Protein backbone atom coordinates (compact mmCIF):
# COMPACT_ATOMS: atom_id res chain seq x y z
CA UNK A 1 0.00 0.00 0.00
CA UNK A 2 1.37 3.37 -1.11
CA UNK A 3 0.14 5.34 1.92
CA UNK A 4 1.54 2.81 4.37
CA UNK A 5 5.10 3.23 3.18
CA UNK A 6 4.65 7.02 3.33
CA UNK A 7 3.21 6.78 6.85
CA UNK A 8 6.21 4.69 7.92
CA UNK A 9 8.64 7.21 6.48
CA UNK A 10 6.87 10.05 8.34
CA UNK A 11 7.08 8.11 11.61
CA UNK A 12 10.76 7.45 10.95
CA UNK A 13 11.52 11.09 10.08
CA UNK A 14 9.73 12.62 13.06
CA UNK A 15 11.07 9.87 15.33
CA UNK A 16 14.71 10.59 14.52
CA UNK A 17 14.12 14.32 14.85
CA UNK A 18 12.47 13.81 18.26
CA UNK A 19 15.43 11.60 19.29
CA UNK A 20 17.92 14.24 18.23
CA UNK A 21 16.13 16.85 20.32
CA UNK A 22 15.60 14.62 23.33
CA UNK A 23 11.83 14.78 23.06
CA UNK A 24 9.61 12.13 24.54
CA UNK A 25 6.58 12.78 22.42
CA UNK A 26 5.47 14.31 19.15
CA UNK A 27 2.19 16.11 19.68
CA UNK A 28 1.39 17.31 16.18
CA UNK A 29 2.60 17.03 12.61
CA UNK A 30 1.67 19.24 9.68
CA UNK A 31 1.87 17.79 6.20
CA UNK A 32 1.44 19.26 2.75
CA UNK A 33 0.09 16.89 0.12
CA UNK A 34 -0.26 17.90 -3.53
CA UNK A 35 -3.37 16.68 -5.33
CA UNK A 36 -1.24 15.03 -7.98
CA UNK A 37 0.96 13.18 -5.52
CA UNK A 38 -1.42 10.21 -5.58
CA UNK A 39 -1.69 10.30 -1.79
CA UNK A 40 -5.16 9.89 -0.33
CA UNK A 41 -5.30 12.01 2.89
CA UNK A 42 -7.86 9.83 4.67
CA UNK A 43 -5.96 6.71 3.83
CA UNK A 44 -2.74 8.34 5.01
CA UNK A 45 -4.37 9.22 8.34
CA UNK A 46 -5.48 5.66 8.81
CA UNK A 47 -2.05 4.26 7.97
CA UNK A 48 -0.34 6.80 10.17
CA UNK A 49 -2.29 5.79 13.25
CA UNK A 50 -1.26 2.17 12.64
CA UNK A 51 2.36 3.01 11.78
CA UNK A 52 2.86 5.28 14.80
CA UNK A 53 1.68 2.78 17.42
CA UNK A 54 4.30 2.38 20.12
CA UNK A 55 6.47 5.22 18.78
CA UNK A 56 6.99 8.81 19.97
CA UNK A 57 4.53 9.88 17.27
CA UNK A 58 1.68 7.81 18.63
CA UNK A 59 -1.37 10.04 19.21
CA UNK A 60 0.22 12.92 17.34
CA UNK A 61 -2.36 15.12 15.73
CA UNK A 62 -1.98 14.95 11.97
CA UNK A 63 -2.99 17.99 9.97
CA UNK A 64 -2.94 17.63 6.21
CA UNK A 65 -3.04 20.57 3.84
CA UNK A 66 -4.08 19.50 0.37
CA UNK A 67 -2.67 21.71 -2.39
CA UNK A 68 -4.27 22.11 -5.75
CA UNK A 69 -2.15 21.20 -8.75
CA UNK A 70 -1.23 23.74 -11.40
CA UNK A 71 -0.66 23.12 -15.09
CA UNK A 72 0.43 25.29 -17.98
CA UNK A 73 -0.77 24.84 -21.52
CA UNK A 74 2.14 24.41 -23.94
CA UNK A 75 0.10 25.84 -26.81
CA UNK A 76 -1.38 29.03 -25.38
CA UNK A 77 0.63 29.27 -22.08
CA UNK A 78 -2.53 29.57 -19.99
CA UNK A 79 -2.13 28.41 -16.39
CA UNK A 80 -4.98 26.66 -14.60
CA UNK A 81 -5.70 24.30 -11.68
CA UNK A 82 -5.45 20.59 -12.43
CA UNK A 83 -6.51 17.55 -10.44
CA UNK A 84 -5.35 14.91 -12.90
CA UNK A 85 -2.25 14.31 -14.97
CA UNK A 86 -4.13 14.25 -18.23
CA UNK A 87 -5.59 17.71 -18.08
CA UNK A 88 -7.18 19.61 -20.92
CA UNK A 89 -6.50 23.32 -21.34
CA UNK A 90 -9.71 25.26 -20.57
CA UNK A 91 -8.56 27.99 -22.99
CA UNK A 92 -7.79 26.11 -26.21
CA UNK A 93 -8.58 22.48 -25.44
CA UNK A 94 -5.02 21.31 -25.95
CA UNK A 95 -3.81 18.22 -24.09
CA UNK A 96 -0.20 19.39 -24.17
CA UNK A 97 -0.12 20.50 -20.57
CA UNK A 98 2.96 20.62 -18.40
CA UNK A 99 2.52 20.15 -14.65
CA UNK A 100 3.95 23.03 -12.61
CA UNK A 101 2.99 21.91 -9.11
CA UNK A 102 0.81 19.53 -7.18
CA UNK A 103 3.15 16.57 -6.89
CA UNK A 104 4.70 17.71 -3.62
CA UNK A 105 4.65 15.88 -0.36
CA UNK A 106 6.40 17.34 2.63
CA UNK A 107 6.47 17.53 6.39
CA UNK A 108 5.80 21.21 6.97
CA UNK A 109 6.36 21.24 10.71
CA UNK A 110 6.10 19.18 13.84
CA UNK A 111 5.57 19.97 17.51
CA UNK A 112 7.50 17.99 20.07
CA UNK A 113 7.33 17.80 23.83
CA UNK A 114 10.38 17.66 26.05
CA UNK A 115 11.07 14.76 28.35
CA UNK A 116 9.83 15.01 31.92
CA UNK A 117 6.54 16.89 31.47
Ligand SMILES: [Zn+2]
Pocket residue numbers: 073074075076077078089090091092093094
Ligand atom coordinates in the same frame (compact mmCIF):
# COMPACT_ATOMS: atom_id res chain seq x y z
ZN1 LIG B 1 -4.26 26.24 -24.18
